[in-house]
Amino acid sequence: MKQDIVILRALARDYAAAAAAPRNDERRALHRACNDRRMIRPVVLIDEIPWPQMDFDGSLTCRCRDPLFRDIEWGMRTRLFKFRHFPADMILQPYVGVPKITHSTGIGIQTRDAILKAADPTNIVSHAYVDQLKDEADLEKLVFPTITYDAGQTFANWNRVGEAIGDIVPVRLVGRGYLYFATWDDIARYHGVENLLMDLVDRPAFMHAVVRKITAIKMHELAQYEALGLLDTDPETLHCTPALVSDLPGEVGGIVNRRNVWGRGTAQIFGAVSAAMHEAFDITYMIDTIGTCGLAYYGCCEPLHNKVEIVAKIPNLRKIGCTPWADTEAEAEAVGKRFVLSVKTNPAAVAVPRL
Numbered sequence: 318m319k320q321d322i323v324i325l326r327a328l329a330r331d332y333a334a335a336a337a338a339p340r341n342d343e344r345r346a347l348h349r350a351c352n353d354r355r356m357i358r359p360v361v362l363i364d365e366i367p368w369p370q371m372d373f374d375g376s377l378t379c380r381c382r383d384p385l386f387r388d389i390e391w392g393m394r395t396r397l398f399k400f401r402h403f404p405a406d407m408i409l410q411p412y413v414g415v416p417k418i419t420h421s422t423g424i425g426i427q428t429r430d431a432i433l434k435a436a437d438p439t440n441i442v443s444h445a446y447v448d449q450l451k452d453e454a455d456l457e458k459l460v461f462p463t464i465t466y467d468a469g470q471t472f473a474n475w476n477r478v479g480e481a482i483g484d485i486v487p488v489r490l491v492g493r494g495y496l497y498f499a500t501w502d503d504i505a506r507y508h509g510v511e512n513l514l515m516d517l518v519d520r521p522a523f524m525h526a527v528v529r530k531i532t533a534i535k536m537h538e539l540a541q542y543e544a545l546g547l548l549d550t551d552p553e554t555l556h557c558t559p560a561l562v563s564d565l566p567g568e569v570g571g572i573v574n575r576r577n578v579w580g581r582g583t584a585q586i587f588g589a590v591s592a593a594m595h596e597a598f599d600i601t602y603m604i605d606t607i608g609t610c611g612l613a614y615y616g617c618c619e620p621l622h623n624k625v626e627i628v629a630k631i632p633n634l635r636k637i638g639c640t641p642w643a644d645t646e647a648e649a650e651a652v653g654k655r656f657v658l659s660v661k662t663n664p665a666a667v668a669v670p671r672l
């Protein structure tokens with residue numbers, strides 16, 4: 318244990334020095350200006366890193382034995398690695414975060430799948446999902462979960478980390494920095510991708526019943542996160558895109574609710590459906606989920622260049638994703654100055670020895 322603290326303190330000194338670098342404040346100004354729609358220049362972020370393939374110098378190898386300290390160690394090591402080797406416009410937070418611990422009773426079913434994994438040491442695997450939502454009777458399996466906040470263990474963790482490194486760098490409890498709704502990702506895992514796409518055509522009433530139930534469950538979860546004080550106003554990023562913005566109020570009287578945070582939505586599997594079907598089966602429901610948040614960001618890997626107008630129906634929409642599989646020029650023209658365009662470049666374009 319003493320050796321763990323020695324390791325953490327050395328990392329904390331490096332982290333504190335890097336977090337205090339002036340370029341962090343310069344980047345914060347870029348991030349905020351971008352989301353405020355008065356861009357200084359485009360923000361460049363490098364995320365979704367294949368970490369198991371990156372440890373070429375040993376600086377990513379964790380050495381702490383204690384599980385909590387090891388998690389904190391990993392967070393500092395990966396952030397420092399990026400900051401040193403490919404920072405782009407990343408920001409280092411001026412503190413080390415200790416996550417609030419939550420538990421859920423579950424929604425009645427869990428993903429069941431067969432996995433095909435490559436020899437590579439990555440977390441990317443191929444799934445063949447078992448269909449657990451064959452008909453209306455199966456919807457009865459889905460139940461509303463109870464979320465609990467383990468404040469005792471959370472504060473114990475915070476105290477332990479604070480005692481180890483709090484005199485070097487501030488240690489802060491962190492909650493959920495934004496609300497994520499990927500309803501159709503969940504449905505694909507419970508029903509199967511091929512079944513999902515076929516049933517959108519063959520059994521639309523059933524698929525509406527499925528998405529209504531999953532949406533209701535997610536809204537039930539959200540209400541509990543709000544009530545338990547588990548939302549946070551200071552996310553590091555908004556999944557590969559800047560989160561800083563002037564239009565979201567901070568805590569009001571010590572309370573953070575959905576109006577204080579971003580909502581992020583996506584329906585990646587809907588890259589294969591028409592705009593009309595996309596609107597009917599997802600955007601309509603996103604209006605009731607991320608549309609109730611302070612600001613909304615929609616899109617991930619699904620092309621949206623021909624669907625901007627349906628996405629624009631989401632209240633408080635501020636940002637739209639632009640995947641490598643979209644027509645970037647067409648989407649930019651459709652978006653105009655109304656929203657921020659979050660462009661994901663094809664990684665093959667930079668997977669070369671020299672740019």
